[in-house]
Amino acid sequence: MKLEKPRILVAGVASDVGKTTVATGLMACFRKKGLRVQGFKVGPDFLDPTYHSLVTQRASRNLDTWLMGEQGVLETFAHSTKDADIAVIEGVMGLFDGSSAKSDEQSSAEIARLLNTPVLLVLDVYALGRSAAALVAGCVHMSKGLRISGVILNRVGSQKHAQLCKDAIEHETKVPVLGWLPNNEQISLPSRHLGLFAADSSMDNKLKAIQQSVEKNVEIERVLAIAKDAPPLEIQEQKSLQNGKEVKIGIAMDESFFFYYEDNFDILRALGAKLLFFSPCNDSALPEVDALLIGGGYPEINAQKLEENVSMRNAILKFIEQGGLVYAECGGLMYLGRTTSSTEGRVHYMVGALELDTRLTKELTLGYTELEGVTQSALSAKGEILKGHEFHYSKVADIDEDARFCYKVRKGRGIKDSMEGYLVHNTLASYTHLHFRGNLSFAQRLLKNASHKRD
Template sequence: MMTIPRLILAGDRSSAGKTTISTGVMSLLYERGLKVQPFKVGLDYIDPSYHSLVTHRQSENLDGFLMSEPAIVEAFQHSAEGSDVAIIEGVRGLYEGLEALSDIGSTAQIAKILNAPVVLVLDAQSITRSTAAIVKGYKDFDKRINFKGVILNKVGSDRHAEKATAAIQKYTGVEVLGAIPRNKGMSLTMRHLGLIPAREGASMVDDFGVRIDKIKAIVQEHVNIDRLLEIAKSAPKLKTGRQSIFKQEKPTGARIGVAMDEAFNFYYKDNVDLLQLKGAEVVYFSPLHDREIPDVDGLILGGGYPEFFARELSENASMRKSIADASASGMPIYAECGGMMYLTGTLEDEKGKRFDMVGAFGGVASMKHIRHIGYVLGQLEKDTPIGVKGTFFKGHEFHYSVLTDVPPDAKFAYRMDRGIGIKDGLDGMLVNNTLGSYTHLHAASYVPFARNFVDACVEYKGQ
């Protein structure tokens, strides 16, 4: 059994204000001297970057479609260990998931698996008495949810807040824990896939820190933080099992370079953690700022927004050559989405301007603004650095780019049963020991990932 105060901040819909409010709450708890472990329901890289920024602990993703129930509990246990409180930001509306008639992939599913109290963030713009109907519906829809309170967001005035609060308390008995006024300060800059990542925002936006401070001040003034902490502490003990995924193994001597900068920063916490637990040393490097790769036995290039740094990436010719040479030598290289785009021959930005990239793969990564987002299912049809032929996997993809001019003799390792991939239901372009895909994998879901990649790096090191 594990005792850890925990709380889910769910939304009544997308854009209800979950991320800004969660970030504010986490920051305020951290300022009290608490060790705050952040979590995000669903497959998202950007919201967790804000969590990590304000708590100084890397945020963990939990997904009920990709991950089994034991894996979810184990991942929660692994990340929450040593913390004082866990704050979990939901995804979309509380009950939104993969299907219409089940809660698979939803915040509600995670709430039940972790037996965590839920506070609903409700977009109250332009409604007062109707807020009570919405809250009652959310409370009664699934009686297994430990529904503990509501935070009203985007209220128009004190009178608006008073009327909505009175209606909710009379008709539902649910405690109103805050009422946040409509305020431009409660927003973070958006772009086509969502918020700007915290790492990029901090380096590019002069008033980024001011924005975070303003969010924190507004949340502090209008939300009962003491009561939220009490609710988190009321969470019952969580039954945990044996650690089967997150087990520390002996050092292998393998060193794995992980690209981390403004252009490449989409990584799930578990993917990096599990490489280290399997005995590898992780070495971060920057394709933007460094001149060549570090002394490593494998490379991982995560997703991000390389299209916004195409000129800088292209002008760093020594880094491009360093990675191309490593690929040609047979070094294990794994790249997802933005990382894969960087490994192609050319990147075409939104205006049609083309920039030279690494060239490990043929083809042109073009920003066509054709939106692809969702879960994927597939299997490996070839042996790769992350798994062997015949292995099944679950993952997700979200991108606005497409690969064009793909060489007719290109080899693909993934056969997609669900999802778009690169072309014709295929994904996972494979050249030498370099694998690049639009599919994003979560290492606590696709468990062979870390073990196989570390083993491939050890084999390469021994050549």
């Protein structure tokens, strides 16, 4: 299948240079022009896509070859842009930063090559002058198979500062500088311990300010022309998924639990699932469902609210004890445990289905994971290899010595002693986040066994 789709990848020379600000601002500007904009994020990040989704009014998607495989990335790109006029892809970390020191694996550069997409490089020049050209020149030198088509300067001190950096970059590299953003807190995005704050309607004024700044200071028409110049892509037709009986899956979705990949929802629906969303913070009862999916998020921020909702905690515990099928990731694991504690030692009672306690630390666990199935269960398969990622500040402080695990950790940290996937009844709780595009058999097993449990 030949796909002709205007597209651009917004990359940085490092983390925290303003990629999300620039990418989100461009998306907002394109949408203001009446274009249907599809946002993407390179890597496993759950937070940056919330900004894309808010300004485009379309669910942003992740592109990650570790989680999804190359074919999965191509399928997601093709599927998500069918009814879009342009795609804007936000990179991860620096342009060449990934999982290897000697290759571009799992980097923005890898995705740009795979999707044959022109690159717009974002450069924080707060403390730079002519040296800005050296950074761009270095990226150009390493960019075999890439097209670095333009530069956006960020945190610029003045018009004179912008002109100095622009002249140096264009003189030394011939890469055009297409605009700049001022050093201004009004267009700086807020962050917390797991990265940026998730975007919501309270940030409308901030996002409007970003859109106006990008519109004023960036040559939008030139960026659009670069995106339109992206060559056609050859993508293998996606195989249709076979769906069986309709299965109702309850999805925990609120201010505590919102770390989900939109692709996972699409895949579950394609396999025959009807998704029913509920709030562990605010609802008093579960919907009538065959299985539960409790994702990650910020249960530690809302621990008191979760603790006080006793009726929901009891409803979930009853569902689990009666053999209901439950899959929980990261924050979901914390919620299903006995207690969770803050860094100051304040303890909050959770569901109590898992014989473990978690506590928040100041140490970040972050990275890709690879798991090998060691237990056959309703959700795990012996010998199966799963690829995912972990991203958390909490850790298991105490756990039952007889705890059963589904997986041996081949890459990553897991729950305890290189083991992952706490199993109780038909509930599997893990620190690993899975993308179903690269772990389709897991999603198929979830629906198949949820259907059997109902029957």
